[in-house]
Amino acid sequence: MLNDKVAVIYGGAGSLGAGIAEAYTRAGARVFLAGRTEATLRKVAAGTGSEYDVLDACDEAAVESHAASVVERAGRLDVSVNLVPRGDFQGVPLTEMSVEDYTRPVVRGITCQFITARTAARLMTAQGSGVILSLNSASGNGSPMMGGTGAADGAIDALVRQLAQEAGPAGVRVCGIWTAGVTDTLTPEKLAAAGAPLMDEAAVQGIRGHLDGLRMTRRSPQVADIAALATFLASDAGRAITGTWVNATAGMFPS
Structure with a gap:
């Protein structure tokens, strides 16, 4: 499906990045x-047959230089994916959240997405x-206890359109x-980084089960x-398909 296409995946070292990279290389x-x-x-890169470059996707000059180098090496740029x-x-309830914790995903998220999307x-x-x-959690549609995630998702939704x-x-x-939420990417470490208490695998499995129960398909x-x-x-x-967001929430909400 992607024969002769050239793709860049920003934030490509994570679980989703690895899964998409593998699918893209398999597709040609x-x-x-x-x-x-x-x-x-x-x-x-070794596991997916990809190439890699080290850069901060929030660094405007670095992203532009890197994209130009991809075109120089591969001849073109066909697909740009941002998973940073x-x-x-x-x-944490909004009434108890700090300004920094609320605004960080909004500012970093829209800055990074804008830089990579504009460059591409x-x-x-x-x-x-x-x-x-792009990809996000769909919290821009309204989700309690998600902090600045909702505002960040909403901003990126608007950018894409x-x-x-x-x-x-x-x-x-x-x-x-x-x-x-892509449940097979959830780990105790990732959840702790997002504000959850450090938990064991059984507790993480409980969260996965709870998320399954919220879906129309259960x-x-x-990642696949x-x-x-x-x-x-x-x-x-x-x-x-363009100018829209594909609802892949398995029916977390209708659209």
Whole structure:
């Protein structure tokens, strides 16, 4: 589905990045992973047949230089995916949350997404085609106890819709995926980083079960599901889809 396509995955060393990279390379794409930690990037690259570069996706100059180098090495840029963590902090009522904890995912999230999307859009507009993908939890639709995640998601939702309108006439598609949590990416360490108390695997499994119960299908999306969807959206099979968010929450909410 992606033969001869060139893709960059920002935040590519995480569970979702690895899953999408594997799916993209299997579909025929040449994949460049980008992130801040070389050790994890190297490991994912080796396991997925990808290439990697170390950079901070919130560094405007670094992102622009890197994208130009991808075009120089591969001849073009067809797909840009941003999965960069934002430092979300959850599980605390807004009335008890600090300004910093609330605003951090909003400022970091929209800054990083804007930089990578704008950079890709400029290159793709020049070549007359391309796909820009984002992903979030869908909390912009309203979710309690999610802190600044809702505001960050809402801002990125709006960015995708606006950029799609502006870049569409040049042949560039921009869309996103709502997941409301990909349960096989959850670990005690990741949950603790988001504000949860450190818990054992049994407790994490309980959270996975709770999330499953909130879905219409009683099954949460998995990495393989999101990777398959991201492959479809990046391919010509998805060429009629732009300016929207695909609801892959397994029915966490209707849309």
